[in-house]
Amino acid sequence: MKIRPTPGLALCAAMAMAGPALAQPAVPPQPVLEAGIGGGGGWLPDYPAAGQNHPQGLVFPYLIYRGEILRSDDRGVRSRFYSSDSIGLDLSFSGAFPSRSDDNKARRGMPDLDWQGEVGPSLRLTLWRDMDTPQRLNLELPVRAVFSTDLSSIHYRGITVSPELAWERLNLGGAGTRLRLGLGPVFATNRLMDYYYEVQPQYALPDRPAYNAKGGYLGTRLQFSYRLPLTERIAMVAGGRLENFSGARNDDSPLFRQNWNVSLALGFSWTLYRSEATVASTASPFD
Structure with missing residues (x-):
């Protein structure tokens, strides 16, 4: 699953999927199925335009599947019917950590903010690429439904639309690395x-x-991540996000406390299982 934008959980969870999923040119076939443990933690704002940050973290199992038609890895859950060098259609996910209102001065006495999850389609248009480097520039257009849960019930919270211009560079600083801005x-x-x-x-x-x-x-928001494989089965990822809320629609809310938020996070992935069945490497190093 792709787990990206939205404060907090997205940053940390993306890191857990970051390690083993990258296919490189001229590498041996990869396992059809991989499973492992991932996690991450960071210093994250309580909500967009919040005046306070708090440490957050999680550890969880992950699954990578490389099928002929359906694939699930750090780039998303996607059908190969809708993927080419120039265009792709993924099912993307995101999320955010809960926030206790008693720990936030602006929200004290109000209901807590629960765990949040987002799911929806994301259209990818590749505007430029250089396969010798390799690097590429994408326009990504995700539209996601947002839900919150206190683990006893689930509530629909609306829709987000977050077009993003994304630059990716592979093998910068070592084989198998991935830098994304x-x-x-x-x-x-x-x-x-x-x-x-x-x-x-x-x-x-x-x-x-x-x-x-x-x-x-x-x-x-401006966000970055850098993935560094340490061994064949273990990888680390550093990430961060700088957000600006100047001119936001609700900048006159008493809960809107500042125009800038900064998030920093560090994560890992550890592959514990690889299937004997394999699939051939793809022609593109980004797939």
Whole structure:
């Protein structure tokens, strides 16, 4: 599964899938199925435009499947019917850690922000590539439905649209490495904006008046990740994100505390199982 944008969980979870999934030119066939343990942790904002960061982390199992038609790896869950050198259609995922309102000054006394998950299609258009380096420039257009859960129930929270210009460079600093830089705006529907920025009347205070959030522009983010294989089965990834919320639709909310957020994270992946069945390497080093 591809686990990317959205604060917190996306940064850490992407790292867990980052290691074994890269196919290089002229390498032996790869296992059809791989399984392992991944995880990560970081210093992450409580929500977009929050005034506080907190340490967060997770460890979880992962699965990589390289089928003839369907594939699941660090690039996403995707059908090869919709993939070429210039265009691809993936099923992409993202997420965010929960946040305890008692630990956040702006939200004190309000309901906690639960675990969040996002799922939806993502169209990839390759604008430029250099296979000698190798590197490429993509325009990625994900549209995702957002859900939250306290592990006892699930709630629909709206839609995000986050077009991103992404540059990828392989083998920079060593064989099997991958550097990725992405830049783009984020837009969200009213329901998700309410989840972050609404203050219902029963939670209003003299310095936190009631507020009804509106859908629209959420902010712009610059994010990076760098994957470094340490052994055949173990890889490390460093990542980060710089977000700017100047001109955001809800910058007048009392929960909107600052125009800049910074996230930093470090992750790992450890492959524990590889199937005996293999598939041939692909022609493209990015697949």
